[in-house]
Amino acid sequence: MNIIDQATVAFSSRSANEGFARAAAACFAAQLDPTLDEVADIKTAVSEAVTNAIVHAYPNQLGRITMRLRLLEGNILEVQIKDTGVGIPDVAQARVPLFTTGNEERSGMGFTIMESFMDKLTVRSRVGQGTTVTMRRRIARRAGAAR
Amino acid sequence: MPIHVEQTAGQVSIQLSGEIDHHGARSMMGQLEDAIAARMPTQLTLDLSGVTFMDSSGIAVLLRTLRQMEQLGGTLRVVRIPPQSRRVLDAAGVGRLVTLE
Numbered sequence: 001m002n003i004i005d006q007a008t009v010a011f012s013s014r015s016a017n018e019g020f021a022r023a024a025a026a027c028f029a030a031q032l033d034p035t036l037d038e039v040a041d042i043k044t045a046v047s048e049a050v051t052n053a054i055v056h057a058y059p060n061q062l063g064r065i066t067m068r069l070r071l072l073e074g075n076i077l078e079v080q081i082k083d084t085g086v087g088i089p090d091v092a093q094a095r096v097p098l099f100t101t102g103n104e105e106r107s108g109m110g111f112t113i114m115e116s117f118m119d120k121l122t123v124r125s126r127v128g129q130g131t132t133v134t135m136r137r138r139i140a141r142r143a144g145a146a147r
Numbered sequence: 148m149p150i151h152v153e154q155t156a157g158q159v160s161i162q163l164s165g166e167i168d169h170h171g172a173r174s175m176m177g178q179l180e181d182a183i184a185a186r187m188p189t190q191l192t193l194d195l196s197g198v199t200f201m202d203s204s205g206i207a208v209l210l211r212t213l214r215q216m217e218q219l220g221g222t223l224r225v226v227r228i229p230p231q232s233r234r235v236l237d238a239a240g241v242g243r244l245v246t247l248e
Contacts, residue, residue: 015168015169015170016170018168018169018170019170022200037230037231040230040231040234041234043200044200044201044202044231047168047169047200047202048203051168051202051203051204054169097239107203107206107207107239108203109203109206109238109239110202110203112203112238112239113202113203113235113238113239116238117234117238
């Protein structure tokens with residue numbers, strides 16, 4: 001699948017950067033002329049993935065989170081959130097609704113929201129090496145839109 | 148992220164505003180907990196009309212508030228829910244636990 005455009009941003013695992021990541025993803029996605037609902041879905045999924053990295057990847061220290069945004073052939077937005085933190089021992093268990101090892105601000109619904117709001121979700125993780133979450137969402141072409 | 152509280156007899160209405168994400172959730176939970184503990188309502192209404200963004204941290208805020216109200220023997224309903232917040236709550240099935248209007 002051809003890559004038409006790409007941008008990468010890196011930031012530290014501070015919770016204040018959750019809003020930055022949402023805004024950056026929304027700005028990149030703007031070139032696809034998404035609807036307000038599509039932008040809201042993308043921002044929500046990005047917020048979940050970035051928050052997971054902030055809360056779980058670096059429990060006792062600050063670490064680096066990288067967000068790679070790609071526009072793929074077929075009007076598809078790909079968002080990849082990568083950390084080099086502690087990793088997830090059991091990805092299948094982590095994706096079960098309501099499962100969480102987080103604190104009281106987490107509901108255990110992060111992966112469920114990502115799955116609901118994006119077309120495809122892939123989670124790769126190795127204990128001690130980090131986690132990479134990749135999500136894709138096809139943005140509907142609107143009548144009369146220039147490409 | 149301030150909350151706005153109104154009280155009539157045993158009924159309390161609290162308006163939430165701004166973005167409810169992990170960054171702001173702890174502060175909001177604390178404010179809600181203090182407001183409820185100070186007024187001990189029998190019915191609490193959370194008005195989300197001023198919420199501009201919510202992720203699953205908002206679910207945690209609602210479920211914690213629900214538990215606090217249940218401990219008081221009171222009820223919780225959530226009203227004036229913006230579309231983006233509604234999609235998050237629906238995806239998580241929160242309507243099975245909390246009255247969403």
